[in-house]
Amino acid sequence: MRFMVMVKATADSEAGVMPSEEMLASMGRFNEELVKAGVMVAGEGLHPSAKGARVRFSGSERTVIDGPFAETKELVAGFWIWQCKSMQEAIDWVKRCPNPMPGPSEIEIRPIFEAEDFGEAFTPELREQDERLREELARKGQPS
Template sequence: MRFMVIVKATADSEAGVMPSEELLAAMGQYNEELVAAGVMKAGEGLHPSSKGVRVKFSGSQRSVVDGPFMETKELIAGFWLWEVESLQACIDWVKRCPNPMPGDSEIEIRQIFEAEDFGAEFTPELREQEERLRVQMSKT
C-alpha cells in the first residue's frame, strides 16, 4: 500500500523559518531509516504558501490566486511518499518521526489510489496508458 504522509504547515513554516541544524540532522537520520527499510519512495519540504499560487476552476474558467493563503492548518509544509504493508505500519513509522516543527505539529496520512481501486471504469486502455506513463516517468 502506498501512502502520502503530509507534514502540516505551522505559523513558523509559513513565515519561512528554516529548521535547525539539529532537526535537519534528526530528519536526515529518520529518512535514512525509511530508505534502508524500503519504505520511502520520495519526500520533500515545500516553500511557504507566500511563494505559491492556486489555480481555481469554475466550469471552463481558470483564475490564479497568489499566496499567501490564510488557513495555516490546511496548508502543507512537506510530504513523503511511502510504501508499506498497511495503514498501521504507516502510523507506526510516523510515530517514530522527529517532531517536524518546533512546538506543536501535525502529520496527516492519506492512502494513494491504486489502479484496482477504480473498478470497471478504469478500462484496459486506460490501464495501459497509466503503465506507459509510469515507465516514462521512471526514466526521467
C-alpha cells in the same frame, strides 16, 4: 500500499523559518531509516504558501490566486511518499518521526489510489496508458 504522509504547516513554516541544523540532522537520520527499510519512495519540504499559487476551476473558467493562503493549519509544509503494508505500519513510522516543527505539529497520512481502486471505469486502454506513462517516468528517473 502507497501513502502520502503530509507534514502540516505551522505559523513558523509559513513565515519561512528554516529548520535548525539539529532538526535537519534528526530528520536525515529518520529518512535514512525509512530508506533502509524500503518504506520511503520520495520526500520533500515545501516553500511557504506566499511563494505558491492556486488555480480555481469553475466550468471552463480558471482563476489564479497567489499565496499566501489563510488557514495555516490546512496547509502542507512537506511530504513523503511511503510504501507500507498497511495504514497501521504508516502510523507506526510516523510515531517514530522526530517532531518536524519547533512547537506543536501534525502529520496527516492518506492512502494513494492504486489502479484497482477505480474498478471498471479504469478501462484496459486507460490502464495501458497509465503503465506507459509510469514506464516513461521511470526511464526519466522520476518517481511514479
